[in-house]
Amino acid sequence: MSDTAVVIENLTKVFNRGVGHKLFTAVKDVSFSVKAGEVYGLIGPNGSGKSTTMKVLLGLLAPTHGKTSIFGMDSQLVESRRAVGFLPENPYFYKHLTGMETVLFFGKLCGMSGKKLHDQAKELLKLTGMEGAADRRLGGYSKGMLQRIGLAQALVHEPQLLVLDEPTAGVDPAGSRRIRDLILDCKARGITVLVTSHLLEQLQEVCDRIGIMSQGQMVSEGPIEDLISVENQTEFVLENATPELLQQIRDLVASKPGSGTLLSMGHPHTTLERMFLKVTEEDERLEATRTKT
Amino acid sequence: MSSSYKSFSPSRIWALTMSTVTQLLRMRILVFLLVISVVVVGASFAFPTFNAAQQLKMLKDVCFGLEQLFAYVIAMVATALLLPKDVEDRTLYTILAKPVPRLDYLLGKLFGVLIVIGGGLVLLDIMLSGVLWIKQGYVLEDTLAGLHMQLGGTPPPEAIAAATADVEKQGLTWALHVGVLAIFLKASVLVSLTLLISCIATSTLFSVITSFCFFIMGHGETLFREYFFKGGTAWWQYLAAAVLAIFCPDLSLFDVVDAVTEGRAVLLTDALHMTGIGLLYTGGYMVVAYLLFVEKEL
Numbered sequence: 001m002s003d004t005a006v007v008i009e010n011l012t013k014v015f016n017r018g019v020g021h022k023l024f025t026a027v028k029d030v031s032f033s034v035k036a037g038e039v040y041g042l043i044g045p046n047g048s049g050k051s052t053t054m055k056v057l058l059g060l061l062a063p064t065h066g067k068t069s070i071f072g073m074d075s076q077l078v079e080s081r082r083a084v085g086f087l088p089e090n091p092y093f094y095k096h097l098t099g100m101e102t103v104l105f106f107g108k109l110c111g112m113s114g115k116k117l118h119d120q121a122k123e124l125l126k127l128t129g130m131e132g133a134a135d136r137r138l139g140g141y142s143k144g145m146l147q148r149i150g151l152a153q154a155l156v157h158e159p160q161l162l163v164l165d166e167p168t169a170g171v172d173p174a175g176s177r178r179i180r181d182l183i184l185d186c187k188a189r190g191i192t193v194l195v196t197s198h199l200l201e202q203l204q205e206v207c208d209r210i211g212i213m214s215q216g217q218m219v220s221e222g223p224i225e226d227l228i229s230v231e232n233q234t235e236f237v238l239e240n241a242t243p244e245l246l247q248q249i250r251d252l253v254a255s256k257p258g259s260g261t262l263l264s265m266g267h268p269h270t271t272l273e274r275m276f277l278k279v280t281e282e283d284e285r286l287e288a289t290r291t292k293t
Numbered sequence: 294m295s296s297s298y299k300s301f302s303p304s305r306i307w308a309l310t311m312s313t314v315t316q317l318l319r320m321r322i323l324v325f326l327l328v329i330s331v332v333v334v335g336a337s338f339a340f341p342t343f344n345a346a347q348q349l350k351m352l353k354d355v356c357f358g359l360e361q362l363f364a365y366v367i368a369m370v371a372t373a374l375l376l377p378k379d380v381e382d383r384t385l386y387t388i389l390a391k392p393v394p395r396l397d398y399l400l401g402k403l404f405g406v407l408i409v410i411g412g413g414l415v416l417l418d419i420m421l422s423g424v425l426w427i428k429q430g431y432v433l434e435d436t437l438a439g440l441h442m443q444l445g446g447t448p449p450p451e452a453i454a455a456a457t458a459d460v461e462k463q464g465l466t467w468a469l470h471v472g473v474l475a476i477f478l479k480a481s482v483l484v485s486l487t488l489l490i491s492c493i494a495t496s497t498l499f500s501v502i503t504s505f506c507f508f509i510m511g512h513g514e515t516l517f518r519e520y521f522f523k524g525g526t527a528w529w530q531y532l533a534a535a536v537l538a539i540f541c542p543d544l545s546l547f548d549v550v551d552a553v554t555e556g557r558a559v560l561l562t563d564a565l566h567m568t569g570i571g572l573l574y575t576g577g578y579m580v581v582a583y584l585l586f587v588e589k590e591l
């Protein structure tokens with residue numbers, strides 16, 4: 001198997017919107033690649049061409065120009081999808097199926113059957129935290145639960161590439177955190193992940209490299225550390241520092257003009273997400289203790 | 294990866310077929326079947342003032358009418374819902390993002406609808422056969438009793454045989470099952486045609502209306518053919534007749550229901566010919582549907 005999981009080469013996609021309408025270029029000469037085993041984030045505003053790029057990669061759309069491949073195989077071939085697990089944005093599955101039936105159905109589509117498929121489905125439902133709702137129909141699932149079932153079906157045939165389109169859209173912070181952990185877990189298992197999200201902070205936590213698209217073009221691309229680090233600034237965090245020590249630091253910087261400028265000093269902020277998780281986890285722990293007693 | 298890829302996989306098609314069957318059954322099709330079954334049973338008690346042959350013919354007319362209504366409505370309306378709904382719900386993305394060839398998807402939908410229609414028709418056929426057999430027994434008993442009274446004693450064997458033959462001709466015969474087969478074959482053609490239309494349609498309503506138009510035109514397809522071969526009219530009329538003659542199925546080939554409800558026999562060769570034509574139409578429409586669907590951008 002190729003060392004490069006995904007190759008997008010000079011991809012252009014033009015839509016013909018019918019008689020009397022101008023041609024619409026959704027993606028224009030986009031190129032990037034994703035190495036096997038890495039987590040690659042594709043970000044950009046709505047209408048920037050991310051979903052179109054993913055659809056071409058998955059063979060749902062044909063490229064106007066350029067080539068796309070998955071592990072060295074032309075991604076327009078159905079066979080290439082053997083290596084891919086896909087979670088669409090706001091996934092809708094057959095509402096008449098239960099969680100377990102959904103995972104089994106998608107497993108069967110991948111040629112799986114028998115005990116192996118059942119065991120795999122059970123394991124994935126456990127992994128995604130959906131064990132308890134496995135026998136409930138999808139019609140009664142929340143958005144977050146659908147997203148997690150979506151992840152389970154995407155992983156059912158043990159793909160080498162996981163394509164996630166806005167995996168945390170509409171999911172609460174705890175659910176988002178769980179999905180983030182699952183992405184990291186996939187990475188640890190050697191699965192390549194290609195993910196789009198509007199929640200940039202989350203992408204920052206999981207991605208090795210990112211590509212930023214705007215108006216159908218790739219405007220910036222590279223390792224996340226290179227893209228977000230501010231080369232001419234240094235940050236250090238002290239714990240339990242006394243006011244005297246802080247004053248000494250200020251004085252030291254001021255005494256050496258030309259050696260550097262102190263831009264800011266103060267208490268670091270936690271993120272709203274971390275605070276939310278801390279508070280809700282504490283509340284759940286208290287509730288559990290109360291129930292026990 | 295867990296399994297090797299097969300470009301044609303019966304188990305994958307079966308998974309899609311069963312999913313379609315479940316999807317259709319959730320559309321409350323069983324309730325529709327139940328209502329028809331109640332009407333079938335009710336019809337067996339109706340028309341008490343008619344003579345023996347008329348009673349049996351009316352029962353068959355009502356039942357075959359309902360069977361046709363069931364088969365053709367499901368064939369056009371339910372099929373038209375399947376593909377656009379999967380596109381709208383984006384379920385199709387998730388399915389086709391798996392190693393699923395588009396042909397397998399279409400075949401799964403086709404077989405799913407055919408299983409539901411076929412299953413429903415078999416159930417209704419069993420019910421009609423049962424009701425007709427019981428009704429036939431009562432009618433024959435009444436006819437012989439009437440003959441007995443009319444002649445004031447035991448009727449001669451020839452008269453009994455003639456009366457029995459008359460009732461049996463209108464009763465349960467093999468030709469009735471051929472009539473059900475004809476309904477199924479016509480429904481199969483409609484399903485494949487509706488799937489084809491769904492591949493280019495942007496809405497369910499368009500698919501239903503277009504299929505219904507083809508259904509109506511299909512019963513007069515021979516007129517388009519005659520018009521085409523006669524020629525001598527404006528070129529656009531000639532062209533329209535040619536297009537309709539080519540694309541429209543000749544549904545009148547499956548019209549044996551009137552004959553079987555009148556008690557006429559259907560030859561085995563005619564039944565086989567009709568089956569062959571049905572398979573050809575269904576196969577042909579599915580090939581065109583696949584060629585359109587494989588190029589469809591989602």
